[in-house]
Amino acid sequence: MKIAVCIKRVADSETRVKTAGDGKSLDDAGVKFILNPYDEFAVEEALQRKEKAGAGEVVVLALGGAAAQETIRTALAMGADRGILLQTDTVPADGFVTAQAIAAELKGGGWDLVLFGKMAIDDYNSQVGPMVAELLDLPCVTAVAHLTIEGGTATAEREIEGAVEVVQCSLPAVITADKGINEPRYPALKGIMAAKKKPLEVKPVSLSGGAIEVLAMLPPPARKEGKIVGEGAAAIPALVKLLREEAKVL
Amino acid sequence: MTTVLAVCEQRDGALRKVSSEVVTGARRIADALGGGAEVEALVLGSGPASGADQLGTFGADRVVTLTAAGFGTYAPEGYARAVVDRAKAGAVVVVCAASAQGKDLAPRIAAKLATGLAADVTDVVVEGGALMAIRPVYAGKALLKVKLTGKPAVLSLRPNVFTPVPRPKAGAAQTVAVTIPAGRVTVKGIKAAEAGALDVAEAPIVISGGRGLKEPANFKILEDLAHAFGGRAAVGASRAVVDAGWRPHADQVGQTGKTVSPTLYIAIGISGAIQHLAGMRTSKVIVAINKDKDAPIFKVADYGVVGDLFEIVPALISEIGKLRG
Numbered sequence: 235m236k237i238a239v240c241i242k243r244v245a246d247s248e249t250r251v252k253t254a255g256d257g258k259s260l261d262d263a264g265v266k267f268i269l270n271p272y273d274e275f276a277v278e279e280a281l282q283r284k285e286k287a288g289a290g291e292v293v294v295l296a297l298g299g300a301a302a303q304e305t306i307r308t309a310l311a312m313g314a315d316r317g318i319l320l321q322t323d324t325v326p327a328d329g330f331v332t333a334q335a336i337a338a339e340l341k342g343g344g345w346d347l348v349l350f351g352k353m354a355i356d357d358y359n360s361q362v363g364p365m366v367a368e369l370l371d372l373p374c375v376t377a378v379a380h381l382t383i384e385g386g387t388a389t390a391e392r393e394i395e396g397a398v399e400v401v402q403c404s405l406p407a408v409i410t411a412d413k414g415i416n417e418p419r420y421p422a423l424k425g426i427m428a429a430k431k432k433p434l435e436v437k438p439v440s441l442s443g444g445a446i447e448v449l450a451m452l453p454p455p456a457r458k459e460g461k462i463v464g465e466g467a468a469a470i471p472a473l474v475k476l477l478r479e480e481a482k483v484l
Numbered sequence: 485m486t487t488v489l490a491v492c493e494q495r496d497g498a499l500r501k502v503s504s505e506v507v508t509g510a511r512r513i514a515d516a517l518g519g520g521a522e523v524e525a526l527v528l529g530s531g532p533a534s535g536a537d538q539l540g541t542f543g544a545d546r547v548v549t550l551t552a553a554g555f556g557t558y559a560p561e562g563y564a565r566a567v568v569d570r571a572k573a574g575a576v577v578v579v580c581a582a583s584a585q586g587k588d589l590a591p592r593i594a595a596k597l598a599t600g601l602a603a604d605v606t607d608v609v610v611e612g613g614a615l616m617a618i619r620p621v622y623a624g625k626a627l628l629k630v631k632l633t634g635k636p637a638v639l640s641l642r643p644n645v646f647t648p649v650p651r652p653k654a655g656a657a658q659t660v661a662v663t664i665p666a667g668r669v670t671v672k673g674i675k676a677a678e679a680g681a682l683d684v685a686e687a688p689i690v691i692s693g694g695r696g697l698k699e700p701a702n703f704k705i706l707e708d709l710a711h712a713f714g715g716r717a718a719v720g721a722s723r724a725v726v727d728a729g730w731r732p733h734a735d736q737v738g739q740t741g742k743t744v745s746p747t748l749y750i751a752i753g754i755s756g757a758i759q760h761l762a763g764m765r766t767s768k769v770i771v772a773i774n775k776d777k778d779a780p781i782f783k784v785a786d787y788g789v790v791g792d793l794f795e796i797v798p799a800l801i802s803e804i805g806k807l808r809g
């Protein structure tokens with residue numbers, strides 16, 4: 235099994251979000267960066283598939299600044315074999331620009347599986363995986379919460395509104411991972427030491443302009459000042475009255 | 485002619501509610517662009533979908549149903565091909581839903597059109613003839629205002645945000661048979677949840693419970709409350725109780741669960757961690773019931789009740805019951 239996993243360095247969701255001086259990006263002073271949680275599922279899935287096949291290679295690929303090497307090392311510590319950093323000055327807001335660069339790198343690589351997270355928790359784009367699939371002309375199933383692979387056929391379950399969709403395609407394929415697909419391992423000390431010696435290739439890339447231009451990053455609209463209606467069950471008649479007459483939602 | 489394409493959604497031959505939201509959003513964009521831009525609602529299926537004739541009411545000038553043998557259930561590759569063929573006939577904007585299906589379909593459409601996608605959009609504006617979108621990022625802690633320069637521009641709308649506005653106009657309906665294969669990715673089956681159960685992502689009222697419920701069996705009182713709302717409410721959960729195995733992941737609200745935007749969100753025994761807020765902060769009205777008056781959930785709640793949920797929820801059930809007579 236030859237598997238590629240695309241991973242992104244993202245700001246931890248606990249982070250305090252402050253707009254940078256340019257008015258349109260994150261001020262990253264003091265921000266903790268992590269491997270995107272959905273990409274941890276993707277890395278874990280790749281490792282399990284390789285272990286099951288008994289042979290193969292897991293290559294992790296990140297596009298971003300030099301600091302993303304740290305993210306690649308995390309995946310290597312989990313057990314991936316080697317890493318590639320497509321080094322850029324900025325991470326594009328347009329997922330298609332990212333997808334083009336990733337697809338160009340992966341093209342012709344003879345991958346059995348190309349794995350992604352279903353979504354990056356910073357940009358909430360949920361798009362790079364299926365876009366790369368289109369560019370590589372591979373079948374793709376997104377947001378997979380359960381995956382079985384038998385005889386070159388992938389059967390995946392994905393949550394849809396009020397139900398679970400069972401989807402099939404043949405390999406090679408692109409899969410994007412949702413929570414539930416597996417339980418990601420923590421890198422062990424041995425893995426962390428080994429990761430330092432694993433190959434990590436840095437390739438500078440230049441990106442196309444794209445069709446999504448960020449004009450501003452704004453704070454979310456402050457929710458109207460709320461009120462404590464009261465304490466205990468005694469407050470319920472007043473609450474229901476407010477919901478009916480003030481909020482008009484009942 | 486300038487066309488805004490509204491990509492609708494059906495399941496089992498019936499149009500889904502999110503379709504009227506997509507048409508409403510597309511209408512808003514078309515009106516803002518001016519120049520007599522028209523909205524074409526696009527329905528894909530193996531035959532006509534019930535409810536398609538209603539789309540005119542929400543602002544579609546034309547309702548086009550593209551039928552193909554393999555289109556009965558969602559066919560990712562076939563649907564993308566069909567929408568793109570239609571878009572290439574002169575659409576300036578393609579609007580999808582950021583639903584489970586739309587999140588899968590919209591990136592494929594954008595990639596086939598070699599353009600970008602503004603995903604999970606909560607507002608649209610046109611300034612100086614240019615289309616702009618607002619979309620939440622960083623778990624809802626910030627909003628990005630982006631300009632869409634793609635030809636066509638492709639966007640997906642967060643469900644439950646674009647409230648359908650009926651208009652007194654019927655769109656001309658048209659059915660076009662196309663011969664497009666379903667593609668290499670096929671839906672083998674749909675494991676439906678309990679019949680009639682509403683999904684948290686779509687219910688107009690969501691009642692979510694957290695660790696404050698103490699044990700799984702106590703979710704019964706939330707189900708009773710949902711029941712009191714007469715089939716309009718779904719029961720959601722925090723990650724803490726999903727991870728504990730009390731509730732299914734499908735019910736989880738938040739960053740690693742579903743994003744919901746109901747008319748009324750009631751958080752019961754939930755502290756209001758940032759990752760939970762990420763999934764419900766755009767709800768229209770938020771009510772919190774928590775025994776800790778300093779719980780962060782009260783910072784986003786419109787109305788809060790402090791106290792023991794085991795005393796408060798039964799009182800709420802009976803009060804709602806009274807309303808409904």
Ligand SMILES: Cc1cc2nc3c(=O)[nH]c(=O)nc-3n(C[C@H](O)[C@H](O)[C@H](O)COP(=O)(O)OP(=O)(O)OC[C@H]3O[C@@H](n4cnc5c(N)ncnc54)[C@H](O)[C@@H]3O)c2cc1C
Nearest residue numbers: 694695696722723724738739740741753754755757775793
């Ligand atoms: C990467 C990541 C992703 C995450 N994704 C999600 C997500 O998608 N969704 C999510 O919800 N969380 C998510 N979390 C977890 C989140 O940080 C919180 O841990 C979780 O939301 C807490 O759940 P809770 O509010 O049920 O529990 P707690 O924080 O333990 O809160 C329980 C609350 O119940 C109240 N309570 C207790 N007893 C009573 C009573 N008798 N009456 C009234 N109130 C009572 C308490 O005062 C307390 O406020 C994520 C965390 C991480 C790190």
Ligand SMILES: Nc1ncnc2c1ncn2[C@@H]1O[C@H](COP(=O)(O)O)[C@@H](O)[C@H]1O
Nearest residue numbers: 240241297350351353354359360361362
């Ligand atoms: N800059 C990046 N480098 C590598 N992989 C990425 C990058 N951005 C996105 N991805 C992958 O695409 C998935 C979806 O991201 P997004 O479309 O940004 O929500 C992520 O979970 C990653 O697997």
